[in-house]
Amino acid sequence: VDVGDRDQLVALLEPLHAADIADMLEQMNAYDRRRLVELYDKEFDGEILSELNEGVRDEIIQYLNPEVLKEAVRELDSDDVVDLVEYLEEPQQEAILEALEIADRVAVEQALTYPEESAGRLMQREVVAVPEFWTVGQTIDMMREREDLPEQFYHVILVDPKMRPVAHVTLGKLMASPRKTALSEITEPGFRTIPALQDEGDVAYAFNQYHIISAPVVDEDDRLVGVITIDDAMIVLDLEHEEDILRLAGVGEGSLNDRFTETVKQRLPWLAVNLCTAILSASVISLFEDAIAKVVALAVLMPIVASMGGNAGTQGLTVAVRAIATKDLTGANVWRVIRREAAVGVVNGLSFALIMGIIAFVWFGSPVLGAVIGAAMIVNLFVAAIAGTVVPVVLNWLKVDPALASGTFVTTVTDVVGFFSFLGFAVLVLL
Amino acid sequence: VDVGDRDQLVALLEPLHAADIADMLEQMNAYDRRRLVELYDKEFDGEILSELNEGVRDEIIQYLNPEVLKEAVRELDSDDVVDLVEYLEEPQQEAILEALEIADRVAVEQALTYPEESAGRLMQREVVAVPEFWTVGQTIDMMREREDLPEQFYHVILVDPKMRPVAHVTLGKLMASPRKTALSEITEPGFRTIPALQDEGDVAYAFNQYHIISAPVVDEDDRLVGVITIDDAMIVLDLEHEEDILRLAGVGEGSLNDRFTETVKQRLPWLAVNLCTAILSASVISLFEDAIAKVVALAVLMPIVASMGGNAGTQGLTVAVRAIATKDLTGANVWRVIRREAAVGVVNGLSFALIMGIIAFVWFGSPVLGAVIGAAMIVNLFVAAIAGTVVPVVLNWLKVDPALASGTFVTTVTDVVGFFSFLGFAVLVLL
Structure with a gap:
């Protein structure tokens, strides 16, 4: 960074995980951070933004070239964008939302209507749901044809005609069963749904207590609105612990990166x-x-x-x-x-x-x-x-x-x- | 429990998750706990044992009818059995190991050769691995034929001829791809393996930092020996936090159930x-x-x-x-x-x-x-x-x-x- 050699910087950061780059940025002083971000420029990845803590994130969004920022945000899943914009100031929030495609933008805006720290904010809206009477073969064919499958998913959710989730099937069971098997025969025991308004701390507790991998989120009429996966629950669990430990010591929400x-x-x-x-x-x-x-x-x-x-x-x-x-x-x-x-x-x-x-x-x-x-x-x-x-x-x-x-x-x-x-x-x- | 009505007790506990029954047992006094366990008897589930904390678990193992105990343990996955027996006294450990089928017993005994709190203790030995040159079709056919698939799994691991993991494919990608696709074309980015001797705290940190869902565990020669999934990592993360918070207050490893x-x-x-x-x-x-x-x-x-x-x-x-x-x-x-x-x-x-x-x-x-x-x-x-x-x-x-x-x-x-x-x-x- 000191010699301003952009190619060398890109080559150095290339093999690192976004979370590690974010940690590195957090540990730098503000001056070096700014120079690094401005030098890195076009290569700046949306995932790095997701991994940063709030203080540093706000700072970096200000340095970033608006075009780079828009590009970075477009790569992210809807739940990551929600996470990114929910605590931003109005004008910054607007700028990011405008960068999104219209469908994603609506999804993010709907998520923001749920209260802070609720299941509705935490969930991703991309779900794989099929009618409860389908067979394994029908489901696999549908998945081969669908182009917008979520990045990561672990269950196919069975819904009734009113879009209410009734059970789910693991992908492993789905693959191991003959094509003509009815989905209803291979559902998982211990199926649970999560109300969209539930507090995220309670969601994390339930995932940990019942060893849930993913669970559908439902609105007040029990209709499917999204899904929460264990990796999001793990992050919440980590934050809740952090909060507890800091509160016990009489430090509100401290972090080393606060100004x-x-x-x-x-x-x-x-x-x-x-x-x-x-x-x-x-x-x-x-x-x-x-x-x-x-x-x-x-x-x-x-x-x-x-x-x-x-x-x-x-x-x-x-x-x-x-x-x-x-x-x-x-x-x-x-x-x-x-x-x-x-x-x-x-x-x-x-x-x-x-x-x-x-x-x-x-x-x-x-x-x-x-x-x-x-x-x-x-x-x-x-x-x-x-x-x-x-x-x-x-x-x-x-x-x-x-x-x-x-x-x-x-x-x-x-x-x-x-x-x-x-x-x-x-x-x-x-x- | 007070009136000794076994049928009513079974009917009451039937709909509860094993984790909730375990919590209930932990909150009872020792006398009631003993009566409940003796009354519940044959219905006692291995998973309840997994969910109990150590003190109460040792106590309950003593009350349980040996036949019921054997039956309970046989239902469990190998990593849960390891978790169950690792801190038991020799004679109790022997009794449980003898109840297992020979293959499971060997698996558990091998896991116990890894140091305490290492990745080797945490992993499950049931893995789904295929040669790196296979196609989607071959993999799905293999899975339909195999009878001993793990209860829960999220990736198919690609291994080289020396059984060294080289990449993995999510089940979602596998299902969404045409049968003739080579697995090597749809592997996930950011693939990581975990050394069997790594400390479980570092494993949990890596899962949380890099949002890993499951990762293969390898021995010193980089050969595949098992797999760790995020739900196990989440439990470790929870325990590590607990330890930190209690240590900060000068309480070694306290819990409410200690005698x-x-x-x-x-x-x-x-x-x-x-x-x-x-x-x-x-x-x-x-x-x-x-x-x-x-x-x-x-x-x-x-x-x-x-x-x-x-x-x-x-x-x-x-x-x-x-x-x-x-x-x-x-x-x-x-x-x-x-x-x-x-x-x-x-x-x-x-x-x-x-x-x-x-x-x-x-x-x-x-x-x-x-x-x-x-x-x-x-x-x-x-x-x-x-x-x-x-x-x-x-x-x-x-x-x-x-x-x-x-x-x-x-x-x-x-x-x-x-x-x-x-x-x-x-x-x-x-x-």
């Missing part, structure tokens, strides 16, 4: 929430200023109690948040789980009460101080265990994403309880 | 590590006991500085750990990312220094105290930003899983720096 100001904007709100809860904890401490002034060792030891509670609570809440996401924690077993977590909290509390009690005794030469920190440790680890499970369950029940808000609540509880129990016991016993 | 003692065992080590780091932070505080005894407000405010640093560090490290896992953070962009994170740290530090400085001033009426906490906040958020990225990168470079150990390191750094900078500045300025 500086976006990153600051994503992180500030959570730090602000944390500041409020930290001030709350500090105000608990300020209730005990007199005690601390008399026994400074209290100030030294108090963060240990709070920190242990915070860690134990985070462990429990992470397991609970995951279990809620995978539907392993439900009304049926919530009480048993809470009881078990509470028991774990008591056992951990007793263990660390003993250890920390002895350490405090040796460190400050005061058996009473050892007893105080031990007692506070038991209380705080018990409360942490309960809060770690109850908080995410209650948030989920209130329809708040437990991954997003549990951490703050739980650590606030463990900080407040940790400081209050330790300093409170100290006042009762020492002063 | 009480296992849960305690998983969580104790991380709490113990945390205790050590908390004591380290406390010993930093103890250096400043005199200062705290004189100005108790220091004890009230110091956890705020540490807490803000811990949160900012966790945000940065989570983004970094994810980026390392998805190969978005590499040698190529690590310096740019660190510089950007440091800049974010400075901006966040300045914002919260101002806010917290004013709060401390108002709260304790001391402008100097406000300046001290502000300065400490800037230092700690800057250090947190650097540590949040550098720690996971260095751990990864040392081949330690960054998800597992980063959190502890980063919060230790932010606690120590937070307490030291705040109390240190206070000593310099106030005393």
